Amino acid sequence: MIEQLEKLVHTFGPTGQEQAVAELIRTEIAPFVDEIRQDPLGNLIAVKKGKPGGKKIMLAAHMDEIGLVVSHIDENGFCRVRPVGYVLTATLVGSRVRFANGTIGVFGAEDEDKALWKPTGKLPAWDKWYLDVGAENKAAAPVQVGDMAAFYPFFHQQGNRLIAQSMDDRSGCAVLLAVAKQLSAPANDVYFVFTVQEEIGTKGAVAATYDVHPDMGIAVDVTFSADTPKAAPMAVVLGQGAAIKVMDGGMIAHYGLRQALVETAEAAGIPYQMEVLPGGTTDARSIQLSREGVPAGAISIPSRYMHSKAEMVDLRDMIACANLLTRFVTESA
Amino acid sequence: MNNPLNRQIALYPLLKTLSDLPGVSGAEGPVRDLIAQEVHRYADKMWVDALGNLIVLKKGDSSSTKRVAVMAHMDEVGLVVSGADDKGFLKIKSAGGIIPNILVAQRMKVGPDGIPGIIGYKPVHLQSQEERNKSAKMDEIFVDIGAKTEEEALNKAPLGTAVSFDREMKFAGEPPAVVPEDGGLPETGRLTGKAFDDRVGCLAIIALLRGERLPYDLYAVFTVQEEVGLRGAPTAAWAIQPDMALILESTVADDLPREEDLSPTTRLGEGPAITVSDRASIADPRLLRYFLAKAEETQIPLQIKQPGVGGTDGRAVQLTRAGVPVAILAVPSRYIHSPVSLIDLRDVHNLLRLLEAALPDMPAALQMKR
Numbered sequence: 259m260i261e262q263l264e265k266l267v268h269t270f271g272p273t274g275q276e277q278a279v280a281e282l283i284r285t286e287i288a289p290f291v292d293e294i295r296q297d298p299l300g301n302l303i304a305v306k307k308g309k310p311g312g313k314k315i316m317l318a319a320h321m322d323e324i325g326l327v328v329s330h331i332d333e334n335g336f337c338r339v340r341p342v343g344y345v346l347t348a349t350l351v352g353s354r355v356r357f358a359n360g361t362i363g364v365f366g367a368e369d370e371d372k373a374l375w376k377p378t379g380k381l382p383a384w385d386k387w388y389l390d391v392g393a394e395n396k397a398a399a400p401v402q403v404g405d406m407a408a409f410y411p412f413f414h415q416q417g418n419r420l421i422a423q424s425m426d427d428r429s430g431c432a433v434l435l436a437v438a439k440q441l442s443a444p445a446n447d448v449y450f451v452f453t454v455q456e457e458i459g460t461k462g463a464v465a466a467t468y469d470v471h472p473d474m475g476i477a478v479d480v481t482f483s484a485d486t487p488k489a490a491p492m493a494v495v496l497g498q499g500a501a502i503k504v505m506d507g508g509m510i511a512h513y514g515l516r517q518a519l520v521e522t523a524e525a526a527g528i529p530y531q532m533e534v535l536p537g538g539t540t541d542a543r544s545i546q547l548s549r550e551g552v553p554a555g556a557i558s559i560p561s562r563y564m565h566s567k568a569e570m571v572d573l574r575d576m577i578a579c580a581n582l583l584t585r586f587v588t589e590s591a
Numbered sequence: 592m593n594n595p596l597n598r599q600i601a602l603y604p605l606l607k608t609l610s611d612l613p614g615v616s617g618a619e620g621p622v623r624d625l626i627a628q629e630v631h632r633y634a635d636k637m638w639v640d641a642l643g644n645l646i647v648l649k650k651g652d653s654s655s656t657k658r659v660a661v662m663a664h665m666d667e668v669g670l671v672v673s674g675a676d677d678k679g680f681l682k683i684k685s686a687g688g689i690i691p692n693i694l695v696a697q698r699m700k701v702g703p704d705g706i707p708g709i710i711g712y713k714p715v716h717l718q719s720q721e722e723r724n725k726s727a728k729m730d731e732i733f734v735d736i737g738a739k740t741e742e743e744a745l746n747k748a749p750l751g752t753a754v755s756f757d758r759e760m761k762f763a764g765e766p767p768a769v770v771p772e773d774g775g776l777p778e779t780g781r782l783t784g785k786a787f788d789d790r791v792g793c794l795a796i797i798a799l800l801r802g803e804r805l806p807y808d809l810y811a812v813f814t815v816q817e818e819v820g821l822r823g824a825p826t827a828a829w830a831i832q833p834d835m836a837l838i839l840e841s842t843v844a845d846d847l848p849r850e851e852d853l854s855p856t857t858r859l860g861e862g863p864a865i866t867v868s869d870r871a872s873i874a875d876p877r878l879l880r881y882f883l884a885k886a887e888e889t890q891i892p893l894q895i896k897q898p899g900v901g902g903t904d905g906r907a908v909q910l911t912r913a914g915v916p917v918a919i920l921a922v923p924s925r926y927i928h929s930p931v932s933l934i935d936l937r938d939v940h941n942l943l944r945l946l947e948a949a950l951p952d953m954p955a956a957l958q959m960k961r
Contacts, residue, residue: 274873277961299914327898330854340899404867465914
């Protein structure tokens with residue numbers, strides 16, 4: 259799982275340009291599924307057939323990561339950018355981004371009064387930041403208005419902790435790949451759906467869920483944890499197991515589905531914790547509201563420093579998520 | 592070569608009629624009626640759906656099985672009557688993105704019969720120094736239709752009556768030297784009017800419906816209620832189930848005097864603008880590349896709209912059923928969402944030229960690498 263996660267993290271895939279991630283996943287998952295297709299929006303849908311009479315279960319993880327789009331290049335070659343997805347300005351100082359063509363950009367800010375150098379200085383607003391792509395003038399800029407960038411990839415394992423810029427949600431993609439690998443003769447048809455454009459409003463899942471028309475759906479995404487100094491209170495801890503979602507800012511998980519996940523975890527002795535996330539949401543929100551409604555829930559990977567360049571998750575939690583999902587879809591639902 | 596778009600028709604008077612007609616969100620009837628009258632002879636099928644969208648099918652020459660939707664919205668921003676006071680002044684709410692500063696001192700048309708109304712304001716003589724320096728507020732705006740009592744006002748304009756700008760399309764500055772006598776659209780010149788957003792999109796689709804058949808089934812969709820939150824487009828797209836969609840819009844041109852080296856959203860006269868991403872959606876990368884390549888190949892000016900501004904029906908269409916690849920092209924307009932929007936005719940012509948060049952092979956774009 260770690261090897262695959264590292265590959266996933268290193269693959270370029272800001273919201274709207276997920277194709278390289280889709281191609282990697284297609285290659286990795288192909289030996290373990292019966293069919294693979296890509297839908298009109300770019301969602302990758304891989305199907306593992308179950309036994310007759312089984313249900314259709316959709317598992318979703320999103321391929322996209324937060325990024326940027328170039329909106330203007332000035333005469334001196336500096337690029338202005340707009341965030342794609344929720345990018346924190348606090349994480350921009352000193353960060354690097356990468357474009358599809360390999361160009362690297364580093365962030366700078368208009369900082370006339372040296373606010374960035376003061377311990378209590380206010381962060382500049384979005385329009386004060388620029389990307390330096392090393393160009394001496396506009397004509398020499400190696401990128402164009404409309405080009406998208408993602409934060410520079412970084413992966414490191416330290417004991418059980420894993421650190422990368424895009425654990426949200428490449429760790430979820432890795433969990434789904436692990437489930438596909440582990441699965442033999444499931445009772446249910448399992449639809450592994452790798453979605454696009456989650457970070458700008460769980461969009462890909464809207465289209466994919468309509469297409470799949472599942473009996474139930476489970477999103478696999480990261481969640482916050484509250485096990486760091488003076489963190490906002492929340493009962494999720496890194497390393498304590500798969501987080502079974504109760505609710506978040508966008509949805510309440512289907513009660514029966516949530517309980518079934520708890521029972522599966524209990525029966526198999528898989529570590530789990532209950533997740534009540536005050537804000538934010540996942541693809542499960544879009545799954546839930548598809549067509550006539552779909553029982554939907556989510557299994558989350560606890561993470562620290564979400565949407566920063568160093569998101570941290572715990573390998574044991576990812577394994578717990580994969581085992582829980584594998585067991586759940588294997589048994590009759 | 593068969594031209595999929597007919598530019599020989601009297602587009603100039605048609606654009607004027609389209610722009611001048613009232614069609615505030617939710618009250619698009621007059622615009623819909625005009626368009627239906629202009630295109631019904633060229634339609635293989637035409638219907639109005641439950642929300643009021645006008646949908647026109649023009650069958651392809653049967654060489655392609657694809658279904659392509661080309662969409663523009665009929666509605667414009669305006670006001671809606673929300674009450675009257677005891678002196679007969681109409682209270683209003685906004686329909687779509689509209690700011691009070693552009694409403695003050697306007698002539699308006701109230702309701703389907705176009706009752707003349709005006710939006711007055713306290714004369715300068717009576718304003719304190721402080722009042723003179725502040726902006727108008729929405730709750731200070733009233734429409735005066737000459738009524739003397741609440742009853743009279745609400746009889747003439749019941750709650751919910753739409754109120755639109757009363758403004759005729761005109762050339763800004765000198766009219767161009769060459770104005771075709773047959774009503775053709777002059778090649779140059781800048782027009783000012785109240786509703787180029789999005790009647791200029793409607794105009795392009797009318798020209799398309801009156802051209803030669805395309806290889807694929809063309810679904811022309813004139814939507815309602817775009818300005819109040821992309822409310823019309825979803826049902827139309829649901830019914831049509833297109834393989835791809837092209838949204839024709841008018842968008843912000845803010846190429847106004849400025850000191851800093853910062854890009855405007857779009858610039859007037861530099862061609863139609865194509866969207867990479869806006870506040871509501873990210874365009875399909877294949878269609879985006881296809882239009883950029885076509886423009887390059889044909890030397891038709893096409894500008895990239897600065898990312899992050901605005902939103903269109905594209906968002907609603909994109910998320911229909913199993914998903915629809917979408918591209919968005921727009922005619923830049925200064926002073927958009929006001930009675931004095933300003934467009935450049937070269938941009939309209941270049942949009943039409945680009946459609947002529949790019950539409951026949953558009954489905955091939957989806958064969959490209961994503």
